[in-house]
Structure formats: structure tokens, C-alpha cells
Amino acid sequence: MEAYILENNGGIEKLKKVTLTKPGIKPNEVLIKTKAIGINPIDIQVRNSKDILGMITQGNIPQEVILGWDIAGVVEEAGEDVDDFKIGDEVYGLINMPGLGKTYATYVAADASQLMLKPSGLNFTAAGATPMAAMTAWQAVVTLGQIKKGDKVLVHAASGGVGHFAVQIAKYMGAHVIGTGSAKNEHFIRDLGVDEFIDYTAKPFEQQTQEMDVVIDAINSVEHILQSISVIKKGGRLVYLQPHFQSAIEAQLQAAEVFGHGVFVYSSREVLGKISQLISEGYVVPKVTQIFTFDELPQAQAAVETGRATGKVAVSVN
Ligand SMILES: NC(=O)c1ccc[n+]([C@@H]2O[C@H](COP(=O)([O-])OP(=O)(O)OC[C@H]3O[C@@H](n4cnc5c(N)ncnc54)[C@H](OP(=O)(O)O)[C@@H]3O)[C@@H](O)[C@H]2O)c1
Structure with missing residues (x-):
């Protein structure tokens, strides 16, 4: 071979x-x-x-x-x-x-x-x-984000591998989904079904939205994740994809009274089975x-x- x-x-x-x-x-x-x-x-x-x-x-x-x-x-x-x-x-x-x-x-x-x-x-x-990005998105949206109908959910890098699955899964769960991306990807992100699009290059996202129930942050930057905490309401949840940042963001999470969850994706037929079902039923399109x-x-x-x-x-x- x-x-x-x-x-x-x-x-x-x-x-x-x-x-x-x-x-x-x-x-x-x-x-x-x-x-x-x-x-x-x-x-x-x-x-x-x-x-x-x-x-x-x-x-x-x-x-x-x-x-x-x-x-x-x-x-x-x-x-x-x-x-x-x-x-x-x-x-x-x-x-x-x-x-x-x-x-x-x-x-x-x-x-x-x-x-x-x-x-x-x-x-x-x-x-x-599909598997790694979609399974990460499932873990972020469903397992850790515990997103439910009507939640206001901000998905960063909605145009990326994980983000484009996270948007579709969060919409399937009945959330009001806001996706960030640059202007060149606006059409791609809107096509995924977001309710609102934020161009992060036009103005800092934290000046464009507030009071989120859940933020899913895929950006590899502590500073970015700290900004995400600032737009989450008390008792809300932050799901971040760089779990090694935990100690760097812990104090800010506590001060803001926000729950933080780092994702570690792992091989799992059970999770892939959920993804397969959503794909077969047309809710998720890679x-x-x-x-x-x-x-x-x-x-x-x-x-x-x-x-x-x-x-x-x-x-x-x-
Ligand atoms: N912990 C885990 O288990 C796990 C699992 C999977 C992935 N990850 C991590 O999650 C991150 C994302 O993975 P991925 O596969 O989604 O990456 P990706 O597909 O390479 O992400 C690229 C996308 O990110 C967008 N982007 C970059 N900076 C942005 C910003 N500041 N705001 C909004 N959008 C931005 C880009 O859009 P523009 O060109 O418009 O900027 C691009 O479309 C990576 O760091 C990866 O290592 C972690």
C-alpha cells in the first residue's frame, strides 16, 4: 500500500x-x-x-x-x-x-x-x-453546550470545519444561532441557516452582540476566548476547543459566573451514529x-x- x-x-x-x-x-x-x-x-x-x-x-x-x-x-x-x-x-x-x-x-x-x-x-x-469536525461540533453543541430550543448561541468561525457543523446542529436543536466570519464567507455562513451573521473583521464581535446563552469558541487565542466570556449572560456556558487554555480563563469564568467546558474529541460510534442520523434526515450537510x-x-x-x-x-x- x-x-x-x-x-x-x-x-x-x-x-x-x-x-x-x-x-x-x-x-x-x-x-x-x-x-x-x-x-x-x-x-x-x-x-x-x-x-x-x-x-x-x-x-x-x-x-x-x-x-x-x-x-x-x-x-x-x-x-x-x-x-x-x-x-x-x-x-x-x-x-x-x-x-x-x-x-x-x-x-x-x-x-x-x-x-x-x-x-x-x-x-x-x-x-x-466529516467525522472529526462533526463529532467535535456535536460534543460542543449537545454534550457540553446543552443547547436547547430558543437559546441564543454564538458560533465562532462558523465557516470552518467544526463551526459549519456546529451551526447546523444548533439550528437542529432549535437555537437562535449567530455565526461569526469574515465578509467573504457571509454567503456560505448564511446558507448554513444562521439567524444572524457577524463580520468579525468589520468591528469586534463583542461590540456586535451580547447576552448569549452559549458561545462556541473555536479560535486558538486566549484573548479571543476572554472576549467570548464577556458576551455570555450569567449562568450561561462557554464551550472552547482549546482545552489547554483552562487555567488561563478560569478566573474570568468565575467572575462572570459562566460555566466553561473544554472539548476533547474522541472516537465514538455512538456520537458518529447521531451525526449519521442528522445527515440521513437532511438536517446536516457536510x-x-x-x-x-x-x-x-x-x-x-x-x-x-x-x-x-x-x-x-x-x-x-x-
Ligand atoms: N479540542 C478538540 O477536540 C478539537 C477538535 C477539533 C478541532 N479543534 C480545534 O478547533 C479549531 C477549529 O478547527 P476547524 O477544523 O474548524 O478549523 P478550520 O476549518 O481550519 O477553521 C478555519 C476557519 O476559521 C475562520 N476564522 C479564523 N479566525 C477567525 C475569527 N477570528 N473569527 C471568526 N472566524 C475565524 C476562517 O474564516 P476567515 O478566513 O473568514 O477568517 C476559516 O473559515 C482548531 O484550532 C482545531 O485544532 C479542537
Whole structure:
């Protein structure tokens, strides 16, 4: 099979395409022939930083590091304990998070309990691009945000991978949703169904809205998260995607009487099942705006690394 191994931490040039033997499978695993891979900011953070690679592998960095967690593909072999899938099934999932998912490869061994059948109306590219961002959004909106009908919810970076799913899930929950983005993405964000759009480049968002029940903050900045706290009403909730900021924002949360919750996404068939249902029923539509070939995978990472991607970036595999 073909795979990208990380030669060393650093830039995209450290991703090296190599030929390897297909992975063997354990009794609880399936072997997936890869059709699409989703690219996420964590892929880039792990590529760049040995510390983050060490954290995600819980200190056990293997000799051969294959990045990637999102996948869609076709089951080619099933282990003897696998009852849910058979050869030929079209599946998708977030593999082995936390840990190494090793989806930057044309064949991937995956624990069957982390997979779902691909919703039939979704093509492979959209399916491969979905799991991590959509499952993070579910955790932010439903599990931690506990958003209910009528809540005023501010979703930052509504044009991003997580944000565009969070908007759609929050609308499904019956919230009044306000999305932030720059003017170039206004049309994209309004199309997701937001009730209000805030151009964060025109004026600071905290001058454009107040008294939120919940804010979902995907921005990698303590200062930004502190501004988010300032627009939440007493007793409201902040959900932030950089859980390591907890100590830096704790005092402000207490002073504002706001509950703070950091998200750690993890592999879960249960959560992916909820996403599958919303996709099948038409409440959630994954938006893939850039598709790369397997040979172009490093360029796909570069596109996400700009921090300006709209919706999702995916790699399609023949
Ligand atoms: N903790 C977890 O479990 C977890 C899981 C998934 C992701 N994350 C983290 O969450 C963050 C977001 O992930 P993602 O996949 O959604 O990223 P992404 O798709 O790369 O986000 C890019 C988008 O963010 C928008 N953006 C950037 N700065 C903004 C600002 N100040 N205000 C409003 N929008 C802004 C950009 O729009 P413009 O070009 O218009 O600025 C762009 O559309 C990343 O840092 C990621 O590491 C954490």
C-alpha cells in the first residue's frame, strides 16, 4: 500500500510518501480500502510539534508515524469478532482518537466499534471529511453546550470545519444561532441557516452582540476566548476547543459566573451514529470546498494550515 510517514516534526516536506505492507487486522478490526481522508488542524499541529505528537500518542511515539484520523472507504477484510460489517460495506469514522489513526494510507486497520456505515446519500469525499469536525461540533453543541430550543448561541468561525457543523446542529436543536466570519464567507455562513451573521473583521464581535446563552469558541487565542466570556449572560456556558487554555480563563469564568467546558474529541460510534442520523434526515450537510488527490496530500495540509479554509478540505483516493 501507499502511505505518508512523518519523517520528523516540521513542515509539509516532512510527509514522505512510501510503499508499505498492508496492516494486519486484530479480531475486532476491519481492513478498509481508503476512498477519502479528511484533513483537520490537529493533523498539522501533530506534524509540526513533537510535544503534541508525544501527547496524542501518550508518550509512545512509534518508529513509523502515520498521521490522519478521518476516513471513508470500503471494508476489504473483517476480523473474526466483527459482526457489524462485512466485506464490501461502505464505512466512515474517526479512528483511534486519542492515539494515531494512521488514515494517511491507502489501507487502514480500524477498530470496528469506531465505524458506521456511510450514509447512502453522502459521497465518499464528504463522508471522509466529516467525522472529526462533526463529532467535535456535536460534543460542543449537545454534550457540553446543552443547547436547547430558543437559546441564543454564538458560533465562532462558523465557516470552518467544526463551526459549519456546529451551526447546523444548533439550528437542529432549535437555537437562535449567530455565526461569526469574515465578509467573504457571509454567503456560505448564511446558507448554513444562521439567524444572524457577524463580520468579525468589520468591528469586534463583542461590540456586535451580547447576552448569549452559549458561545462556541473555536479560535486558538486566549484573548479571543476572554472576549467570548464577556458576551455570555450569567449562568450561561462557554464551550472552547482549546482545552489547554483552562487555567488561563478560569478566573474570568468565575467572575462572570459562566460555566466553561473544554472539548476533547474522541472516537465514538455512538456520537458518529447521531451525526449519521442528522445527515440521513437532511438536517446536516457536510460542505467540502477543496478536494486533493492522494499525491497532493501535503498540499491539502497546507490549505488547512492557512487557517482560512472554508468548510472542509478532503483527499480523494482512487
Ligand atoms: N479540542 C478538540 O477536540 C478539537 C477538535 C477539533 C478541532 N479543534 C480545534 O478547533 C479549531 C477549529 O478547527 P476547524 O477544523 O474548524 O478549523 P478550520 O476549518 O481550519 O477553521 C478555519 C476557519 O476559521 C475562520 N476564522 C479564523 N479566525 C477567525 C475569527 N477570528 N473569527 C471568526 N472566524 C475565524 C476562517 O474564516 P476567515 O478566513 O473568514 O477568517 C476559516 O473559515 C482548531 O484550532 C482545531 O485544532 C479542537
